[in-house]
Amino acid sequence: MKPGAFYPGWSVLAGSFVCAAIAVGFSSYIFGMFTVPVTEEFGISRATYNNGMIGLMLGNVLASPLLGRLLDRISARAIFIFSAVMFGVSMVVLSRTSSLPLMLFILTIPLSFATSGCGVLAANTVVVRWFRRRRGRALGVVALSTSVGGFISQPLTAFLIDTFGWRDALLMIGVVPTAILLLIILLAIRSRPSDTLPGYDDEFLPTASETAEGKTLELERTWTAKQLLCSRNFWLVAGGVGLLFGIDQAVLVSQVPYFQDVGYELQVVGLLVAVKTISAIGGKLLVGYLADKVDLRWVFTYVAGCNALLLSIYILQPSFWLLMLAVALLGVAVGGVFPAWSTIMAWLFGARSYGTVMGMMAIIMQPFAVVAMRFIGEVYDHTGSYVPAFGVFIALALTAIVLISRLRPEPPTDPALSAEPAGNPVVQKSPV
Numbered sequence: 001m002k003p004g005a006f007y008p009g010w011s012v013l014a015g016s017f018v019c020a021a022i023a024v025g026f027s028s029y030i031f032g033m034f035t036v037p038v039t040e041e042f043g044i045s046r047a048t049y050n051n052g053m054i055g056l057m058l059g060n061v062l063a064s065p066l067l068g069r070l071l072d073r074i075s076a077r078a079i080f081i082f083s084a085v086m087f088g089v090s091m092v093v094l095s096r097t098s099s100l101p102l103m104l105f106i107l108t109i110p111l112s113f114a115t116s117g118c119g120v121l122a123a124n125t126v127v128v129r130w131f132r133r134r135r136g137r138a139l140g141v142v143a144l145s146t147s148v149g150g151f152i153s154q155p156l157t158a159f160l161i162d163t164f165g166w167r168d169a170l171l172m173i174g175v176v177p178t179a180i181l182l183l184i185i186l187l188a189i190r191s192r193p194s195d196t197l198p199g200y201d202d203e204f205l206p207t208a209s210e211t212a213e214g215k216t217l218e219l220e221r222t223w224t225a226k227q228l229l230c231s232r233n234f235w236l237v238a239g240g241v242g243l244l245f246g247i248d249q250a251v252l253v254s255q256v257p258y259f260q261d262v263g264y265e266l267q268v269v270g271l272l273v274a275v276k277t278i279s280a281i282g283g284k285l286l287v288g289y290l291a292d293k294v295d296l297r298w299v300f301t302y303v304a305g306c307n308a309l310l311l312s313i314y315i316l317q318p319s320f321w322l323l324m325l326a327v328a329l330l331g332v333a334v335g336g337v338f339p340a341w342s343t344i345m346a347w348l349f350g351a352r353s354y355g356t357v358m359g360m361m362a363i364i365m366q367p368f369a370v371v372a373m374r375f376i377g378e379v380y381d382h383t384g385s386y387v388p389a390f391g392v393f394i395a396l397a398l399t400a401i402v403l404i405s406r407l408r409p410e411p412p413t414d415p416a417l418s419a420e421p422a423g424n425p426v427v428q429k430s431p432v
Contacts, residue, residue: 007199008190009130013138015188016123017145019080022177023087023119025149027111028056030157030173037166042100052107059112061366065225067116068359071125072352076191083117084181086110091174095167118181120146121362125355128346130193132204133292135346140288140339147281147335221410223353228360233348233407238364240403241341244304246368247393248334250376251311258386262317272327279331287336291343300340300404306333308397311390348409 031053039049070079090111094103116122123142131138160169193200228234255276259269283303290299310330313323342358349357372393379389 007203008197009127009138009193009199009203011188012130012190013127013141015184016127017142017148018184019084019118019181019189020120020123020142020145021149021152022181023083023115023149024146025151025153026091026157026173026177027087027115027119028053029146029150029153031056033154033157033161034166034170037161041166044100052104055104055108056112056115057366057370059108060116061363063113063116064121064362065356065359067113067121068125068355068357068362069225071122071355076122076126077185077189080118080122080185080189081182083114083119083122084178084185087114087118087181088174088178090114091170091178095170095174118185121355121358124342124358126189126191128342128354129191129351130203132351134203136291136293136339136343137288139342139346140284140286140291143284143288143335143339143342144281147277147284221350221352223349223356225356225360228349228357231410233410234357234361236403236407237341237344237348238361240300240400241337241344241361242365242368243396243400243403244307244337245341245365246372247307247311247396248337249369250372250389250393252334254376254380254386254389258314261386264320268320272324275324276327276331276334279328280335283332283335284339286332287339288343291339296340296344296347297405297407299336300344301401303333303336303340304397304401304404306330306336308394311394311397315387315390344404344407348407 035049039045067079090106094106094111097103097106120142123145124139127138127142128135157169157173160172164172193204195201195204223231256269256273259272264272287299287303290302307330310326310333313326313330317323318326345357345361346354375392376386376389379392380386
């Protein structure tokens, strides 16, 4: 291939980024913006309304293993298109119906499947196939999509609700973003790279130094659900990353009332949270960059260690400027969890079965977040403080480091590899 030629994987990365930003931004991120108008119209409590978010989360758990396996077996582009159409139809139906049970059903089944099928799960599965040498950086960019999606969708949705009402706002979200999704999918999404593409050799073939070191082109293993459940690495990753995900989700929903309890005004709290969010975005890029250059176990140790250090500072309740400095420097830990997880999965399990691995792992990891969020609320109700929960979370973050430190890559011993050519062969390179 011509040296320096534009590699089409970058177009796939850009398309996957936009799809995930729209799918997540215009679903999970805007859910709370409909709380007041919907509860007032239907005369329901906030707790009842929140059942919709619970349904969306549970639906994602159900959808992930099925869609992950389908993404590994059939055209990813077809799944993106079907999911985008389902996304639009779900939003349109939600905007027109007055049946609460139907709304809950749509959130739990079709909308959750749609957001997984053209959102983060699908985007990561496609991108990991198109990158090997710069895989960590590519996955770090994909991880940014949810933050960007939320940043764009929330003020836009607020404007639509204020201007047209919540029903017409949902209707427009069902039409315009869906049209953008379909256009991007048709223009940019491709399932797998071909070795005839410009720039393919630079991304996947061994460099001269790797060849000199005796590293050869190897085929990646195909993983079945049974093999994953019998894999020591699978459970170590699910446990270690699941603990950190749970901590992050619990702290995320509790940080605003915690800062207010400490004595800060809401405007000041908003500034702290905004600085932490910007730091988290930088963390996604930083971890993605480091993932291509540093042992991934050390990258995870850095992320989890920052989490523990930030919680320790919360417990100490320092002055405002020290707290601001802490969230600015250590907020990278929040943003770094997802790219650390996605690159660790690619390192251990490869790209061939990436969708299956990610889908299976989501089933195990989601309960960590549910339990952690419930736990921190119960601790506060019984003690009047979040500090005891923060202490427990520090211990859990250190436990997560121990679990991930015990990861060891497994050799590609799948018998099918000797007979089946890899759709996306890569050089298996241990992170050093």
